[in-house]
Amino acid sequence: MRIAFISDVHGNYSALVSVVEDALANKVDKIVFVGDYVFDLPFSNKVVNYLKNLENATIIKGNKEVYLTNMAIEDQKSWVYDQMGAVYQTYRELSKESFDFLTNLDDDCTFHLDCDTSIYVTHVPMIFNNARKANATSAHFHKTMLTNPFTHEEYLSEFHSLVNADKCKAVIDQTDATVIVFGHNHLQAHAYCGDKLIINPGSCGLPLDFNPDAAYTILEATSTGHNVIEKRVAYDIKAIIETTKKSTLYQKGKIWCDLVFLALETGRDYFGFFFEIADEIAKSKNETAVFFSNETWFETQDIFATKYL
Numbered sequence: 001m002r003i004a005f006i007s008d009v010h011g012n013y014s015a016l017v018s019v020v021e022d023a024l025a026n027k028v029d030k031i032v033f034v035g036d037y038v039f040d041l042p043f044s045n046k047v048v049n050y051l052k053n054l055e056n057a058t059i060i061k062g063n064k065e066v067y068l069t070n071m072a073i074e075d076q077k078s079w080v081y082d083q084m085g086a087v088y089q090t091y092r093e094l095s096k097e098s099f100d101f102l103t104n105l106d107d108d109c110t111f112h113l114d115c116d117t118s119i120y121v122t123h124v125p126m127i128f129n130n131a132r133k134a135n136a137t138s139a140h141f142h143k144t145m146l147t148n149p150f151t152h153e154e155y156l157s158e159f160h161s162l163v164n165a166d167k168c169k170a171v172i173d174q175t176d177a178t179v180i181v182f183g184h185n186h187l188q189a190h191a192y193c194g195d196k197l198i199i200n201p202g203s204c205g206l207p208l209d210f211n212p213d214a215a216y217t218i219l220e221a222t223s224t225g226h227n228v229i230e231k232r233v234a235y236d237i238k239a240i241i242e243t244t245k246k247s248t249l250y251q252k253g254k255i256w257c258d259l260v261f262l263a264l265e266t267g268r269d270y271f272g273f274f275f276e277i278a279d280e281i282a283k284s285k286n287e288t289a290v291f292f293s294n295e296t297w298f299e300t301q302d303i304f305a306t307k308y309l
Helices: 014-023 046-054 063-071 083-093 097-103 126-130 138-147 152-166 166-173 239-243 248-252 256-268 272-284 296-309
Strands: 001-007 030-033 055-057 106-115 116-120 179-181 189-193 195-199 214-221 225-233
Touching: 001 014, 014 046, 014 189, 014 225, 014 239, 030 189, 046 083, 046 097, 063 083, 063 097, 083 248, 083 256, 083 296, 152 166, 152 189, 152 195, 166 189, 166 195, 166 296, 195 214, 195 225, 239 256, 248 256, 256 296, 272 296
Parallel strands: 001 030, 030 055, 116 179, 179 195
Antiparallel strands: 001 214, 106 116, 189 195, 214 225
16 A cells, blocks of 8 residues: 655645645555645645545644634734734635634544554654754754755664654654654654654655755555655745735735745745844843744844845
8 A cells, every 4th residue: 555644735735736646646545644734825725625625635733723723712903923924814814614624633643554554643743852852853954954964864864863762762662553654843754663664754835854845755555564755846936936925925924934935945944043033132122922022023034134145
């Protein structure tokens, strides 16, 4: 059986369609979606409508879909932060049908194949609680690549060490499945922990592993074992950016969208650098709010542009 795992679409409709078409061309029997379908780009309704009409698809929610549930009970009069402008606009633009679909998804899933393979899928795994180093985050990945560049094969070796570290292995051993799949950090990888296969399909819509092509992973499961095929698919990034620049979402969250564009074009996590600058500015002003003040947000943009653009 061939199963495609797709994660972290982030509103990128073109990347989603390109990846699904590639998966179907590779004759997969099933597609499993690993969470985070909306925000960041103005195509969230199109993404949801596309997902709803796919056959042989299993879809779970990610942390972005949890945000929607939380936003539904907030007083929108408090939505005054430019930092969250794109998020606020995504919520406002979502149809009721899209909102209901996303918020009613399961948090995780487990399914069994005839070849004695059980697969557990979640968006944010518990092993992340024990894995904040060793390039487990895209921001750390970016910094390390700048100071000590490494190949994907070298990263896979590091990922193997990560999932086999004592704390992570303890969590993995408690998971009743032969294959564990997760997303969230936008870094494509796979490794064995003992006899359990761990897969991160990377990000379809916003890769952050220095490769801007949309990522997904195919698992071939047979009675004799597993074969992992990591896939990358090129699509028209320039068209996505140009269309987004004409949208209301871009008007409401221009700085955030510009960071997204930079990530789309380079496959790099510049968000981490931006937030480090914002944190320093906020600290100097003794700001303690959950979100950065608009003054700090715009001041950060000026410093970021000087340092990184």
